[in-house]
Amino acid sequence: MAHDDRNKRSQHGALNADRRKLLLGLGTAAGGALATNLIANNARADDKQVTDAPESHRSDVEQRVPFYGVHQAGIVTPRPANGMVVSLDVIADTPADFDRMLRKLTERIVFLTQGGQPPNLDPKLPPADSGILGPVVLPDNLTITVGLGSSMFEMRPWLAHLKPAHLQRMKQFTNDALEPDLCHGDLSLQFSSNTADTNIHALRDILKNLPEYLVPRWKQEGSVPTVLPEADGSVPSARNFLGFRDGSANPHSSDHLLMDEIVWVGEIAGEPQWAVGGTYQAVRIIRNFVERWDRTPLGEQERIFGRKKMSGAPMDGTKESDVPDYAKDPDGKITRLNAHIRLANPRTPETRKSLMLRRPFNYSNGITKNGQLDQGLLFIAYQSDLEKGFISVQTRLNGEPLEEYIKPIGGGYFFVLPGAREAGDYLGRKLAEAAAAGPPTRS
Numbered sequence: 001m002a003h004d005d006r007n008k009r010s011q012h013g014a015l016n017a018d019r020r021k022l023l024l025g026l027g028t029a030a031g032g033a034l035a036t037n038l039i040a041n042n043a044r045a046d047d048k049q050v051t052d053a054p055e056s057h058r059s060d061v062e063q064r065v066p067f068y069g070v071h072q073a074g075i076v077t078p079r080p081a082n083g084m085v086v087s088l089d090v091i092a093d094t095p096a097d098f099d100r101m102l103r104k105l106t107e108r109i110v111f112l113t114q115g116g117q118p119p120n121l122d123p124k125l126p127p128a129d130s131g132i133l134g135p136v137v138l139p140d141n142l143t144i145t146v147g148l149g150s151s152m153f154e155m156r157p158w159l160a161h162l163k164p165a166h167l168q169r170m171k172q173f174t175n176d177a178l179e180p181d182l183c184h185g186d187l188s189l190q191f192s193s194n195t196a197d198t199n200i201h202a203l204r205d206i207l208k209n210l211p212e213y214l215v216p217r218w219k220q221e222g223s224v225p226t227v228l229p230e231a232d233g234s235v236p237s238a239r240n241f242l243g244f245r246d247g248s249a250n251p252h253s254s255d256h257l258l259m260d261e262i263v264w265v266g267e268i269a270g271e272p273q274w275a276v277g278g279t280y281q282a283v284r285i286i287r288n289f290v291e292r293w294d295r296t297p298l299g300e301q302e303r304i305f306g307r308k309k310m311s312g313a314p315m316d317g318t319k320e321s322d323v324p325d326y327a328k329d330p331d332g333k334i335t336r337l338n339a340h341i342r343l344a345n346p347r348t349p350e351t352r353k354s355l356m357l358r359r360p361f362n363y364s365n366g367i368t369k370n371g372q373l374d375q376g377l378l379f380i381a382y383q384s385d386l387e388k389g390f391i392s393v394q395t396r397l398n399g400e401p402l403e404e405y406i407k408p409i410g411g412g413y414f415f416v417l418p419g420a421r422e423a424g425d426y427l428g429r430k431l432a433e434a435a436a437a438g439p440p441t442r443s
């Protein structure tokens with residue numbers, strides 16, 4: 001240790017000793033315990049070194065979302081702070097390949113989301129785990145949600161007859177500038193967890209264990225800011241990168257009947273039998289022109305969305321949970337007729353069928369070639385009918401004033417497989433069995 005360092009450390013020690021004396025000098029019986037605690041805390045804080053790890057909390061890393069169930073996790077389960085969508089191409093030429101891929105993928109997802117200790121292998125071999133989370137993999141609130149794109153079905157004759165009724169390749173909307181490298185894919189993986197490291201660890205595990213089946217195509221990470229509760233204990237929605245609360249009018253994901261209506265494919269939906277319990281996922285990578293937005297007057301920003309920026313209240317309300325009354329404002333004097341929320345959900349009986357569940361993350365990627373911040377929204381929405389849900393809503397939004405500040409550049413549509421029911425079951429089992437059985441023969 002250099003002389004200077006030793007000097008500083010001994011001065012530091014002397015200061016701590018002085019503080020200890022001072023606190024102990026408070027010396028009443030009641031003050032004693034307090035003083036001891038303060039000393040312990042102070043000593044710990046003072047001993048912290050620059051490269052000491054930021055501390056995590058056991059209660060967070062041990063948070064575990066059950067894997068087995070009628071539906072996959074990561075859709076109506078609360079959104080943690082970090083998310084990532086990865087689109088992959090699948091190498092599976094036969095129903096048997098496809099079945100093996102699904103079993104292996106499920107096995108990895110169970111391990112990663114429930115946690116455990118990777119096996120110790122012979123050091124002559126690559127280790128079983130990347131090690132980036134340490135020797136034990138803790139669940140950290142991780143969910144991994146698997147969907148299939150239309151190309152998965154269309155490119156394989158033995159799957160074509162099993163394609164979900166509304167699954168299709170994402171088409172260009174009027175304001176889109178889709179980059180081919182950021183679009184579509186055979187299979188989507190949505191990772192959500194408390195930390196970006198847990199998501200990346202899970203992705204690396206899956207790529208390492210399924211190299212013969214999966215080739216990544218594009219990936220987008222994102223996060224949601226944590227939010228302080230209000231004085232009354234309620235927790236407002238998190239803000240997106242345009243500074244507005246995002247999620248205010250989202251349907252309640254804990255309302256099971258509502259989710260059955262809006263999100264989950266049911267028995268009577270005209271879908272193949274294997275798809276019951278699944279849902280359609282619409283993913284959009286939407287760039288935000290934040291520099292331009294930050295130079296736009298507040299009043300204009302609020303008129304564009306139809307909500308007040310700080311509170312999140314609708315234009316005719318005072319708090320975020322207030323419901324706008326468009327019937328009382330037919331000419332759009334209070335909430336413009338082309339405001340984002342009014343177009344997205346006109347709140348008429350006919351447009352109820354286009355409700356969807358949004359589960360977005362904000363993303364920040366770096367700097368664009370022309371020196372602008374590359375930020376935006378990793379928009380993710382779930383619905384039981386892609387056409388009535390996302391496609392209708394986006395069609396209504398075409399031409400909205402918000403378009404001056406946003407540019408969709410990527411994404412895709414996927415069908416999220418129903419859940420694996422219990423240990424031994426695996427994601428997509430019914431689909432794999434139907435594929436193995438072959439198309440129905442005409443009599």
Ligand code: HEM
Pocket residue numbers: 240242244245246247248249250284286287288305307340341342344345356376377379390393394397406
């Ligand atoms: C960067 C792009 C976008 C931004 C910044 C954005 C932002 C917002 C904000 C601030 C709200 C109001 C708060 C809330 O209810 O969550 C909202 C509502 C909503 N947005 Fe977006 N949004 C974007 C893209 C989209 C897209 C692509 C869709 C679907 C096609 C969509 C559908 C909706 C819906 C359905 C609502 C709720 C309207 C209501 O029920 O009142 N948004 N959005």
